[in-house]
Amino acid sequence: MPEKKGCLGCSFPVIVGVLLVFLVLFVVGFAIGPLGKSMFGDLGLPSWLAVDQPHPELPAEVVFHLFGFPITNSVIGAWFTIIFLVGFSYAVTRRMKLIPSRLQSLFESFLGWLYNFCQSVAGEKNGRRFFPVVATIFLFVALNAWLSLLPGFGSITVETAEGEVHLLRGANTDINMPLALALMSFVFVEFFGLRSRGFHYLGKFVNVGQFFRSIGQLFRGGLRASLSGLITGAINIFVGFLEALSELVRIVSFTFRLFGNMTAGEILLLMAMFLIPWLFALPFYGLELLVGFVQALIFGGLTLVFLTVAVASHGGEAA
Amino acid sequence: MGGLASLGISMPTLLAQIINFVILFGLLYLVAYKPIMRMLDERSRKIKESMERTEFIKQQAARAEEEAAERIEAASKEGQEVIARAMRTGEEVRRGAEQQSRQEAESLIAKARAEIQRERDEAIGELRKEFADLTILAAEKVIDRSLDKKAHRQIIDRVLEESTQLKKG
Numbered sequence: 001m002p003e004k005k006g007c008l009g010c011s012f013p014v015i016v017g018v019l020l021v022f023l024v025l026f027v028v029g030f031a032i033g034p035l036g037k038s039m040f041g042d043l044g045l046p047s048w049l050a051v052d053q054p055h056p057e058l059p060a061e062v063v064f065h066l067f068g069f070p071i072t073n074s075v076i077g078a079w080f081t082i083i084f085l086v087g088f089s090y091a092v093t094r095r096m097k098l099i100p101s102r103l104q105s106l107f108e109s110f111l112g113w114l115y116n117f118c119q120s121v122a123g124e125k126n127g128r129r130f131f132p133v134v135a136t137i138f139l140f141v142a143l144n145a146w147l148s149l150l151p152g153f154g155s156i157t158v159e160t161a162e163g164e165v166h167l168l169r170g171a172n173t174d175i176n177m178p179l180a181l182a183l184m185s186f187v188f189v190e191f192f193g194l195r196s197r198g199f200h201y202l203g204k205f206v207n208v209g210q211f212f213r214s215i216g217q218l219f220r221g222g223l224r225a226s227l228s229g230l231i232t233g234a235i236n237i238f239v240g241f242l243e244a245l246s247e248l249v250r251i252v253s254f255t256f257r258l259f260g261n262m263t264a265g266e267i268l269l270l271m272a273m274f275l276i277p278w279l280f281a282l283p284f285y286g287l288e289l290l291v292g293f294v295q296a297l298i299f300g301g302l303t304l305v306f307l308t309v310a311v312a313s314h315g316g317e318a319a
Numbered sequence: 320m321g322g323l324a325s326l327g328i329s330m331p332t333l334l335a336q337i338i339n340f341v342i343l344f345g346l347l348y349l350v351a352y353k354p355i356m357r358m359l360d361e362r363s364r365k366i367k368e369s370m371e372r373t374e375f376i377k378q379q380a381a382r383a384e385e386e387a388a389e390r391i392e393a394a395s396k397e398g399q400e401v402i403a404r405a406m407r408t409g410e411e412v413r414r415g416a417e418q419q420s421r422q423e424a425e426s427l428i429a430k431a432r433a434e435i436q437r438e439r440d441e442a443i444g445e446l447r448k449e450f451a452d453l454t455i456l457a458a459e460k461v462i463d464r465s466l467d468k469k470a471h472r473q474i475i476d477r478v479l480e481e482s483t484q485l486k487k488g
Contacts (some may be wrong), residue, residue, distance in 0.1 A: 059327030072332050078339045085343065089351035096358050098365065109357050132352045136344045171336070175327045178335035 022279060029278035032266040036276070054270035058263070060174040061165035063158060073166050074174030077153065081143045081171060114138060114300075121301075122308040126196075130307045133188050136298035137181060144294025145262060147286055154270070172262035172295075175255065182254035186247065193310030201310065205247075207240035208233070215266045250306065254299065261295050443483075451475045 006147070030036040034053075045145045092107045100108055113159035114135050119127030147153070148170025154165040172178040193201040203209070211233025217226035272281040451472055458471070 057327075058325065059329070061334060065456075069335070070329075070331050071335070072329075075335045075339065078336060082339060082343045082346070084327065086346045086350060089347060093350055093354040096354050098358070098362060100358075107351075108355055108358065111351065112359055115356075126467065128356075131356075132348050135352065136340070136347055140340065140343055161428075171339075171363060174332065176329065176332040177336045180333055180340055181330065182431070184337065184340050 022207040026279045029280060030276050033274070033276045033280075053274055054264075054267075056267050056270060058175070060169055060176070061160075063160060063165055063167060072168040072174065072176075074171045074177060077148060077168050078140075078144065078171035078177060080168060081140065081147055084147060084244065085139055085143055110276060111135060116168075117301075118304055121304050122311075126311055129192070130304055133185075133307070134300045134304045137303055139183065140297045141172065141181070141258065141299050142292055142296035144177070145265075145295065146289060148266070148289055149292075150171070155264075158197075170266060172258055172292075173266045175259045178258035178262075179251075181258070181299065182251040185254060185299075185306070186251050189306045189310045190301070192307050196311040205240045205244040207243075210236045246258075248253040250302075254302070258295055258299055261291055265291050447476075447479050451479070 031040065060074040062070040063073050063076060064071055089107070092104050094102060115127070115131050117130045118134055121127065122130050148168075153168045153170055154166050157164045157267065158167050190201075214226045214229030214233045217229055265284075269281055269284050269288060270283050454475055455468060455471055
C-alpha cells in the first residue's frame with residue numbers, strides 16, 4: 001500500500017477529475033448565460049442550453065378550482081409539505097420503540113431539541129403547552145423553504161385556462177402563507193393569554209383602572225392630590241393602546257419578514273441560474289437552506305416569546 | 320386594495336393556507352407530538368427509575384460492604400481473642416506442668432535425700448553397734464574377763480554420741 005494520499009476521502013485523480021468537470025460546467029454555463037454572451041458575444045452554443053429569463057410574480061397563480069375555490073400553486077406546495085411532514089412523522093412514529101431506530105432517534109432528538117428550547121424559554125409547564133404550536137410553525141416554515149429547493153418547484157408547468165402556470169411553488173413565497181401563519185400565531189398568543197390570565201390579559205390593552213381611580217380621587221380629595229394619578233392613568237391608557245397596536249404590527253412584521261426573505265431567496269436563485277446557468281447557483285442553494293432554517297427558527301422562536309410574554313402576569317398591573 | 324392584490328394577498332388562498340396550517344397542526348399533533356412526547360416522557364421516566372434503582376443498589380452494596388467489613392472485623396477480633404485465650408491457657412498449662420514437675424522433682428530429691436539420710440543413719444548405727452561390740456570384745460580380750468556387758472555398752476554409746484555431737488557441731 002502506498003502512503004495515504006487524497007482529499008475529502010477521494011484519491012487525487014478523482015478529486016482532480018471532479019474539479020475539472022465542475023470547471024467545465026462552470027465555464028460552459030458562463031459562456032451560455034447572458035453575462036458571458038455580453039462579454040464574449042455569441043459563441044454559437046445551442047440555445048436550448050440557456051435558461052430563460054425568469055419573470056417572478058408576487059401573486060401566486062391559480063392552477064385549478066376545487067368546488068369553485070381557487071387553488072394556487074403555493075397551496076399545492078403547502079399540501080406537498082403537509083403530505084411529506086405527516087407521512088414522515090407517521091412512518092417514524094407508527095412503530096415507536098423505547099430503544100429507537102436511527103430515524104426515530106433523529107426525529108426524536110430534533111423534536112426534543114425544540115421541546116427543550118420551548119421549556120428553556122417558557123418554563124417547564126408552559127413550554128409543554130406551547131411546544132406543538134412552535135414546532136408546527138417551525139416545521140411548516142422550514143420544510144416549505146427546503147422542499148421548494150427541490151427540482152420541480154417552479155419548473156413543472158401545467159396548462160390552465162389562464163395559460164401555462166407552474167404546478168408547484170414554495171408556499172413561503174406567496175404572501176398568503178406567511179400571513180396565515182402570522183394570523184395563527186396571533187390567534188394562539190391571544191388564546192393562551194386569555195386562557196391563562198382571563199380578563200387580566202385584556203386589561204393590558206384597555207388599561208383604564210388607574211384613570212378612573214384618579215377621577216374618583218378627584219371628587220374626594222381635590223385636584224392637587226389626584227393630578228399625578230390622572231397623568232399616570234392617561235399614560236397607562238396610551239400604553240395599552242400601544243400594546244394593542246404592537247400586537248397588530250407583529251402580524252405585519254411576521255408576514256413580511258418571512259415573505260421577503262423567502263421571495264428574495266427564490267428570486268436570487270432564479271437570477272443566479274439565469275445569469276450563469278448550472279453551477280453558479282449551487283452556493284446559493286446552500287445559503288437558502290440556511291435561510292430557511294433561520295427563518296423557521298425566528299418565526300417559531302418569536303411566537304414562543306410572544307406566547308411567554310402573553311401568559312406571564314405583570315405584577316404591577318395585576319395588583 | 321390594489322396594492323394588497325399586487326402583493327398577492329387573496330382571501331381564498333389565505334383561507335386555504337390557514338386551513339392547511341390547522342390540518343397540519345392537528346395531524347402532526349396526532350402522529351408526531353403526542354407519540355414523541357409520550358416516548359420522551361416514558362424514556363426519561365425509565366432513566367430516572369433506573370437511576371434511582373442504581374442509587375438504591377449502590378446504597379445496598381455499600382451497606383453490604385460495610386456489614387461485611389464489620390463482620391470481618393468482629394471475626395478477626397474474636398479470632399484474636401481465641402488465640403489470646405489459647406495462649407493464656409497454654410501458658411497456664413505450661414506453668415502448671417513446670418510447677419508440678421518441679422514439685423515432683425523436689426519431692427523426689429527430698430525423698431532421695433531422706434532415704435540417703437536414713438541409710439546413712441542406719442549404717443552409722445550399725446557401725447556403732449559393731450564398733451561397740453568390737454570394743455567390748457577387745458576390752459574383754461585385754462582384761463580377759465567378762466565385763467558387765469550392759470553397763471559398758473551404755474558408756475560406749477554415750478562416748479560415741481558425744482563424739483558424733485562434736486563432729487556435727
